[in-house]
Amino acid sequence: MPRPREQLISISDTPYYHVVSRCVRRTFLCGYDRTTGTDYEHRRHRIEERIRLLASLFAIDLCAYAVMSNHYHLVVKLCPEQSEAWTDEEVLERWGSLYRGPLIVQRHLKGEPLVAAERRFLDRTTAIYRKRLGDLSWFMKCLNEPIAREANREDNCTGHFWESRFKSQALLSDQALLSCMAYVDLNPVRAAMAETPEASDHTSIKERLNPKFDLVQAIQSQVDSRYLRQFPVSLKPLLNFEGNERNELQRGILFSLRDYLELVDYTGRIIHPTKRAAIPTSIPPILTRLGLSQGEWLSEACEFEARYAQNQRAEQSRRRRAA
Template sequence: MPKARSELVCVSDTPFYHVVSRCVRRTFLCGKDYATGRCYEHRRGWIEERIRLLASVFAIDIAAYAVMSNHYHLVVKLCPDDAAQWCDDEVLARWCSFYKGPSLVQRYRRGDNLCAAELRRVEDYAEAYRQRLGSLSWFMKCLNEPIARQANKEDECTGHFWESRFKSQALETEEALLSCMAYVDLNPVRAGISNAPETSDHTSIKERCRPEFNLAEAIARQTEQQALNEFLVPLKPLLSFEGTTRQGSPHGIPFGFDDYLKLLDSTGRLSRSAKRGSIDKRALPILERLNLDPGRWCQRATGFEDSYQDFRRPESRQKVA
């Protein structure tokens, strides 16, 4: 019998999880449907942008992702301690960037005078939202449901877009984390739709290798198109590589990024009988393909966050109290 989600996701055991969500009947609802000739490639951009937007609001970090034609992979780190440090006003602002919230919360955020009982109720709402903002299940709900609605609206149809609830897998060791990240980043290469990980569209490895790509602008455009409420936090970068393991739970990925690139490159050159693609064994090493030496790359990687810009609306620049 399948286990309850609460038994599968436990931060005290590990904060890292591999998540997979597939389209209904595994059809190409995010790629080119060769049966009908219709192309839905643009929906991969929807999912990628939504992932990065939600990660900036939730207490969840993204270590790796890959959006394919009929499914997507995520490697996430849950950070409930971050949510515990947010004040009630910040929690309400984060949650209300996606949902209007009850009328009482709307009145509170407008600055209306509330009685003591109403203020206590607002505190209860804030605590409930704080728990949600650290929940993987709520993260996936906020990711999958709007994508399904948007796709069904485009297709002028109703019904399921995703075949079931997402599947999650705990990554309890460093080896499990790194092997899973490599598996996710190499998905387009294995599927034969890309020749190299750094050129694979809609993947975390391309974003890490090409930080000059301004994802913030793409997300800001989507924010305007979907008429979301005020968004008050800057775009969060992908979870960083720490280089060495710290005592206790590491904040980032306990591995050097240049070492991870070499690991990814060597793994991608291995042929698998069940998969169509692999990196050409005659190709240059990945650091040479990127025209980078390890020393310069380490300096660039440590300044990775500088490439992310605050994409809040002009009228919403004021920080949350």
């Protein structure tokens, strides 16, 4: 039985989560369907754009992502301190870029005066919006609903587009975060969609290696699709790598970008050469220095979802016995 989302998401345990959404009925999210001869590749840019824009509007940092043919992966960090620092006006503008909102909110944003009762309603509504803008479920709702509506319209059908609610996995350690990010970034390589990580389109690792996100085009695309009303903030970059742990407060990922890129390249190279996911050894490495062993790291980085599901079932069984 699925567990309530509030039992799966706990900032006090970890701010980092791996999120997956998969299509139902063998539907194509992106790519080319050889059975029907339909090309859905045009969706890929729009999905990537929406992921980046929503991460900028929400108090959620994006660590890694990969847009695949029938699913996508995200690794996110929930950052409630960001939304707590926003003014009421910023909260209303951010939410107003996604939803029109009640008439009182619309009047306030136009600068019209409000009476005391309307002001109290506005304060309560702003508090609700502030909470939603830091909530992973609302982030996924704002991401998945427009994708499903557009896909069903193109396919001339109705009903579910996603096979279930999104799956979220808590990343409780630095090792889990690192292996999950590598797993996500290597998805196109394992699926034979790209030969190397730096050649895999619509992934976070390519964006980190060659940043060229077109903000103006992305905003216009979402506005034209009526999935974005405005964009009152600057584009938030991918969560940065801050290097080794230091004494002061760190808000980024506790590894260096150099080491991470080398680790991803290394992981692709040491996958068994007969598997289609192997990166040819003739290609020069992204970086040359390496300091990790193969065994457990390969299992973590290449079988992350399967291993997590197994560990999660064991943990649930242990809790049932303890109860």
